[in-house]
Amino acid sequence: MPLKPPLSFYGDPLPNIETSELQGKLFVIEGPDAVGRSTQVERLRAWLEQQGHAVLDTGMARSALAGRGIQQAKEGHTFGAVTMTLFYATDFADRLENEIVPALRAGFVVLTDRYIYSLMARAIARGEDRRWIEHVAGFALVPHAVYYLRAEVKHLISRVVTGRGQFDYWESGMDAGLSRDMYESFVKYQTRLVRALDSMSRKYDFTVIDASRPPDAIFQDLKRYITALFRRVRRPAPRGQAS
Amino acid sequence: MLRPAFARNRYRGKLIIVEGIDGSGKSTQLSLLSQWLRSQGVAVAFSEWNSSPLVRETTRRGKKKEMFTATTFSLIHATDFADRMERYILPMLKAGAVVCADRYAYTAFARDVVRGVGRRWVQNLYRFAIRPNLAFYFRVPLEVALGRILGGRDAIKFYEAGMDLGLSRNIVESFRLFQGRILEEYEAMAAAMGFHVIDATAPIETQQREMREVVLRELGESLNSAVLRTAEAPIHAA
Numbered sequence: 001m002p003l004k005p006p007l008s009f010y011g012d013p014l015p016n017i018e019t020s021e022l023q024g025k026l027f028v029i030e031g032p033d034a035v036g037r038s039t040q041v042e043r044l045r046a047w048l049e050q051q052g053h054a055v056l057d058t059g060m061a062r063s064a065l066a067g068r069g070i071q072q073a074k075e076g077h078t079f080g081a082v083t084m085t086l087f088y089a090t091d092f093a094d095r096l097e098n099e100i101v102p103a104l105r106a107g108f109v110v111l112t113d114r115y116i117y118s119l120m121a122r123a124i125a126r127g128e129d130r131r132w133i134e135h136v137a138g139f140a141l142v143p144h145a146v147y148y149l150r151a152e153v154k155h156l157i158s159r160v161v162t163g164r165g166q167f168d169y170w171e172s173g174m175d176a177g178l179s180r181d182m183y184e185s186f187v188k189y190q191t192r193l194v195r196a197l198d199s200m201s202r203k204y205d206f207t208v209i210d211a212s213r214p215p216d217a218i219f220q221d222l223k224r225y226i227t228a229l230f231r232r233v234r235r236p237a238p239r240g241q242a243s
Numbered sequence: 244m245l246r247p248a249f250a251r252n253r254y255r256g257k258l259i260i261v262e263g264i265d266g267s268g269k270s271t272q273l274s275l276l277s278q279w280l281r282s283q284g285v286a287v288a289f290s291e292w293n294s295s296p297l298v299r300e301t302t303r304r305g306k307k308k309e310m311f312t313a314t315t316f317s318l319i320h321a322t323d324f325a326d327r328m329e330r331y332i333l334p335m336l337k338a339g340a341v342v343c344a345d346r347y348a349y350t351a352f353a354r355d356v357v358r359g360v361g362r363r364w365v366q367n368l369y370r371f372a373i374r375p376n377l378a379f380y381f382r383v384p385l386e387v388a389l390g391r392i393l394g395g396r397d398a399i400k401f402y403e404a405g406m407d408l409g410l411s412r413n414i415v416e417s418f419r420l421f422q423g424r425i426l427e428e429y430e431a432m433a434a435a436m437g438f439h440v441i442d443a444t445a446p447i448e449t450q451q452r453e454m455r456e457v458v459l460r461e462l463g464e465s466l467n468s469a470v471l472r473t474a475e476a477p478i479h480a481a
Contacts, residue, residue, distance in 0.1 A: 012361040015313055065310050067317070070300035070365040078297060080329030082371050083322055087298070096313050128371075135367040140316055 001040065007104070010116075011138020014086070017101060019141075019209050024104035026141060028115040032193050033045065033148035033171040034159045035211045040149065041113050043219050048109050058105040059113030065093035075168060081126035081176070088119050089136055096140065104141075115150075117204060120194035124187060130207045143231060146204060147222055148197060149211035153190045160186070249374035250349075255469045256288075256336035257462055258373055260347040261471035262420050262429065262447035265403075266388030267443045268450070271343050272381065275416045275451050286471040288335040292346035295326035302443055306402055313358035316402065320351055323370050323437065332447065336373065339471030345423070347380060348372045349436060372478075377461055379454060380438035382430075385423050 005027065006021045029044075038059070042161050045055050052103050061070045073079050079087070089100060092115075103110050116137040123133040167182045169175075173189025174182065201208060209221050259276070261269040270291075280287050293302060302319050305311050328339055335342050348369035351433050355365045377481070392399075393415065401407070404414045405421030433440060439457050456464075 013365050015359040033384075065315060066301055069298060072300075073297050076297075078330075080326060081326040083329055084299065086318060086325050086368075090301075090315055090322055093312070093314045093318055094310070097314065132367060132370050135364065142470065149388075179286050212282040 002231060003192065004103060007141050007144075009138065010142055010180065011141050014101075014139050017097075018150065022101065022104040022141075023112060024108045024111050025141040025229075026100065026104060026112065027141045028112045028117075028146040029149065029222075030114060030146055030197065030206065032153075032156055032212060034156045034163070034166075034189055034196070036153050036159070036215055037113050037149060037151045039215055040222060041111050043215075044111055044222060047223060048111075048226075050107050053057065053109045054103075054107065054172065055111060056099060056108045057111040057113065058095050058099055060088065060118070060199065061231070062093055063091040064098065065094040066091035071104070077169065079175060081123070081128055083127075084175075085123040085128060085133060086136075087120065088122075091132070092137075100141070102192065115146070117146070117197060117200050117206075118193075121193050124196045125173060127193035145225065146206045148201060148206040148208050149218065150194070150197070150208050151211040153187055153194060155212045156190055157183075157186070157222065248370055249372050250370075252312070252336065252373045252376055254333075254336040254404040255339035255471065257376045257460070257465055258332070258336060258344065259341060259342075259377045259379070259462075259472060260344040260349075261379045261381065262346060262349045263383065263443065264385075264388050264426050264429065266413065267378070267381035267383040268337065268391075268447070269381040271447065272379070272441070272450055272454055273345050274326040275344055275447075276454050279451075279455060279465075280341055280343075280458075283466075285373035285466060285474050286291045286338075286340040286473050288331070288340045288342045288343060290327050290332055290344045292350060293320065297326045298323040309401060309407070311402065311407065313355065313360050313407075316407075317351060317355040317360050317365055317368070320348075320355075324351070324369070325371065326350065338465055339469065341466070341470055344375075346374060347378070349429070349432065352432060353425045357405070357424040363436070365433055376440050378436065378458065379457075380429060380433055380440050381450075382433075382440050383441040383443035385419070385426055388422065388426075389419055397462070419471070 007022050029041055031037050041057055045057050048055050053159060061067050065086060070091060073087065100110050101114070118135045120130070120137060124130055167186055172182045173184040174185050176189060178188040179185040200206065207225055211218055263271045277289055278289050298319065304314070304324060305319060320406050332342050332344070350367055353367060356362050358449060399414055404418035406417050408421065410420040413418040441453055443450065469478040
């Protein structure tokens with residue numbers, strides 16, 4: 001994907017935002033639960049800062065507006081599927097308008113742990129209408145790059161068991177009623193999530209990274225891609241060549 | 244304006260909603276209607292705008308600290324609506340109750356668009372809503388409604404007055420301009436959305452009689468057969 005302003009929106013633009021003013025870079029790290037996204041975001045952040053970039057990192061359910069409400073709803077296990085989707089959409093919109101856009105305007109590199117793709121995948125995994133949630137999510141900015149850390153469900157299971165050591169109600173999608181057993185539910189739910197993300201790969205131009213490898217290998221890949229992106233900005237491709 | 248693609252109500256229960264700007268008297272009328280239905284032995288459930296216990300705190304805090312943009316304001320209210328729909332309205336409809344809702348998706352269609360949100364976007368946002376069996380719109384001239392609101396109430400609040408739109412630095416003037424624009428939106432959608440328009444300047448008894456006539460005419464049969472009853476007597480005009 002060429003790296004040049006102005007950024008665009010997927011659908012109808014958010015009111016009052018002049019995208020030509022947004023000089024920073026928007027990178028998204030996507031992938032299912034337990035695939036190791038936050039580890040990679042931490043490392044990337046340190047590396048980018050070392051390279052002299054100002055970095056903002058942001059992730060789901062962390063908005064000033066809706067973060068707390070989502071947390072409480074999760075603790076109470078009281079979320080309907082549409083309600084959950086919209087609460088997360090509110091959270092995302094708040095972060096987009098109040099954190100991401102100002103950071104981009106200031107020339108920051110914004111590292112986003114998950115974006116509208118996970119939001120959509122979770123809705124789809126719960127049986128919600130794909131076109132509905134795509135339209136709702138249309139106010140999102142098109143990122144400069146989306147790095148999809150892809151892994152098979154059996155790999156995710158192994159990470160949960162050897163890493164965290166327990167299955168989580170929400171990561172297992174227990175609210176979706178796929179199974180009364182946490183493990184069975186995890187398998188079914190995460191399979192749906194991965195399938196949904198896979199189906200978005202081409203449409204949303206994901207850079208797919210094999211996340212079944214050790215974190216170091218994944219990190220090296222990410223560094224390589226991002227370095228190449230920045231290089232393309234500094235030295236645009238000569239005429240007649242693909243960028 | 245196209246009618247939005249709400250899901251049809253295929254349940255035993257019926258959904259009656261009221262719309263109108265603040266000061267149109269719609270809440271009073273809905274309350275009278277609910278009481279009448281209950282007195283006839285119909286099981287009635289009530290839901291009002293902005294009342295989800297799950298979302299309320301977030302909305303309250305957002306309003307108090309003025310954290311909302313047009314988009315997040317729209318989304319949080321849609322979240323509130325979704326929670327009421329999924330955990331209350333739908334189960335009640337399935338159980339066969341008559342659900343009376345004070346404000347519905349049309350409130351968002353009118354108000355959020357005035358705030359600058361895309362019309363098709365907000366109509367799509369509410370696509371998961373059930374189409375009401377009856378939608379009453381209480382038509383009132385702006386000045387009459389304003390007189391009722393400004394006359395005897397607590398101070399108007401920031402978002403209520405549309406102060407975030409910068410229409411005026413005076414809160415009362417802002418409220419007037421804001422409500423005026425919302426009124427225009429309602430008027431523009433009335434026909435397409437199939438509203439039953441009630442003249443909200445008529446005496447309360449007249450308005451209520453008209454509402455009951457419409458309910459009996461459109462839903463009379465269901466009320467006597469399908470709907471959940473708390474008593475066995477057939478429905479009749481009060």
